[in-house]
Amino acid sequence: MIRRLSAAALLAALTVYAQGGRGPAPPRTAKAAALYDLTGYWVAVVTEDWRYRMVTPLKGDFGGVALNPAGRKIAEVWDPAKDEQSGEQCRSYGAAALMNNPGRLHITWQDDETLKIEADNGEQTRLLHFASAQSGAGEWQGSSRAMWEIVPAGRGEKPVGSLKVVTTQMRPGYLRKNGVPYSANAVLTEYLDRVNEPDGNAYLVVTSTVEDRDYLAQPFQSASHFRKQPDGAGWKVRPCVTRW
């Protein structure tokens, strides 16, 4: 009986902890509670999906994206000139695509509850709100809600986990440069992890899932990564373009 009670108590404790709940007193701000430091300059290392990210893919090349018929219909009539004429050059720089673009990021804390990500390529700024989702609705970067998702650690160990970001209310854009669409109803879920290398390098690993009932037959999952830079050297502002 004692053993059963102990097991039940342990399970309950773990459950509470896993829910991010009531262990030790929580830090007061998201900045103070940061599991790792993401601030500074980062350069995109475009080694995966290279032919979709570093160069403009051919029209109709949707490899790896499960478009539904409606999405396919839009992608097949992609017309970059038309986007330029209508002032929609930034369609492939929205939140669902931005972290896949080549270029550099500058990450800072705008305030104790807001992490700011600036991208030189396309001159875009994402605001990740920890306190509540604010602003951005209907813009390229949408409205992002962020949280530190904590993994239960051993007693006395430093808490570990990931930065989870959920972005909604994005202005319709392109997952890829060649007009693979996402809609205003798309939901972008991201994990931003920092890993440290033995050689002193650090990487920001972005794991993303785009769910879009309008244009995708199944979620589009991808990952990209950035290497930490010592400073802002190499930062080069580039305007939005419809083709690289």
Next chain:
Amino acid sequence: MESPAMRDQVVSAMNKRWKYAAGAGTTLALASVFAFAQGLDFSGHTGLPAGVDISGSWYPQPFQDSGLITASGALAEYGGIPLNEAGRLYALAWNPSRIQGRQHQCMGYVPPYTYNQPGNLRFWEERDPYTQRLIAIKHYWQIAEGTRTIWMDDRPHPPEYAQHTWAGFSTGRYEGNELTVYTTHLKRGWIRANGIPQSDEATVVEHFIRHGDRITYLSVVSDPVYLAEPFSRTYTLGRSIKEPDAWQYACDDGEQILGRTEDEVESYFWGRHPFVREFADKNKIPLLGTLGGPVTMYAELLDKTHDDQAAEAAALAELKPSAGPLQASRAPDPTPHDGDIHVLPVQGSVFMLAGDGGNIAVQVGDQGPMIVNSGAGAIPDKIVAAIKKLSDKPIQFIVNTGFQPDFTGGNVKLRAAGFDPSVQGSFFSGQFVDAGKGATIIGHQNVENHLMALKTPSDGWPSDTFLQARRRKFHNGEAVEIFHMPNAVTDADSIVHFRRDDVFVTGDIFNLVTYPHIDLKNGGGVQGELDALNFILDRTVYKHDEEDGTMIVPGHGRLCDEWELAEYRDMLVIIRDRIQDLIRSGASLDQVQAARVTADYDTRYGELTGSWTTPMFVEAVYSSLKNPPKQTGTK
């Protein structure tokens, strides 16, 4: 086909080799130095799983790099890979027809390429049954039926002269929701199976980051031979909720191109690759981008490709070797130089001794040890002491595979330390005053001829010589064959095959540290060297996917199996063919040297100084093609 359990036994045997090496004498300290010299200090970690368990079945998700799974990728599709010049030229020379060669059909997968395969993956834990502490995370992947062990118990990595495998030697630790793994001792494999190589000097750091039913996998490959900077890349795995029940992927090499001889290795000559523009043209990408290199990984490429003419000129310059300078090997000689002899179990009753010049093989059993070669003679007493730990009997036979000082330098002292009871009390006793007073040295007659000409001490000359192609003995319970390889690196070379234990000892015919030292003045020649390498390959049998089975003790370099020998053969054929092509076009030696025909292999085998440099090797191949050596024996 072997089961995963059998594969575990292979890994287990391999680890015994490594464990023994790490535990031999002063080698333990050295092994630790190796482990930490690589830059990853796992000391102080208990292996306690503070992280997220990744046990279970997983599959590669198809969303990312969907066209680049196993054996795919277009020719000259290297964008985003930080290839250096050697890596790019290796890839540009690669002809897909090569995979139909016998040794290439069942090539295994190295990490991180392992996770590019379309089959199922399984992770499980191995725990101490009494303490429940985590010892290792085991891993099996369906394609190539690979098995991997990630040691979580802080053990050191093996010494550099130990065998390399497809899975390599991995140690890991948990960091929160992440498993970090560090791997050394990999075979030469693929970054991508369209010819982009990952060398046997590569080390890999991997991060398995779990988010629910998904693992994001970040790998960072450091390869001084073929990469200009570390190659980092992500990939994603999804969790299989249902047991996939699809775990096998049989491979058995067969005769795919009838009539192709062993020394035909398909390759493209630089500047004449017929498909180099195919991928670029089809996808409307500037050729410069598709040729890879660090610049193709960053946004700066967008600037470089705006000027079409400049980009095209830069691309054309990359299709051939640059004007120079020559590159030296970035693969350090793994032979320890700490003044000690290091013992590595090879297979059965055969051991490898490293630390005094060329590698030494020792076969032990009920009779006195038979050893192959005697080292450089710098520390023969330590060789004798090391052999005494393997056998309580005196050395009975010393086989010399050649006359070079690296292999015969210890003849006098090792002979003196031995005893051959087979000639004591025989007719020989009455004819030779020293019969039975030491070990018997066996070698081809040309070995003795050369040693006599060099005026080395006569006590170190072979007393049991042979003239024909094959000398055989039955010793320590197994058949031993000694084959003369005429006109290989010299006219005196032999290889030794321990048939029961299935171990070849090659002497200088196979030197994994540098280009073959083809000694024209002493009867060597490129074709004889190729014939010798192919002679061995005609007799080797791998256990699983070009790994294990017949083991090979090279003259210099680490213990290996047929894969490394096949790579070496391929290298020599490809370079021979380039030089032959230039000779046919009327090129002089100077023009051949200027063409840098070894540019894709120099970062692995090249030497700029010392007694055997890259230009000397090129000259030897050139000269032996122009004036082939006279045959000095039969095979």
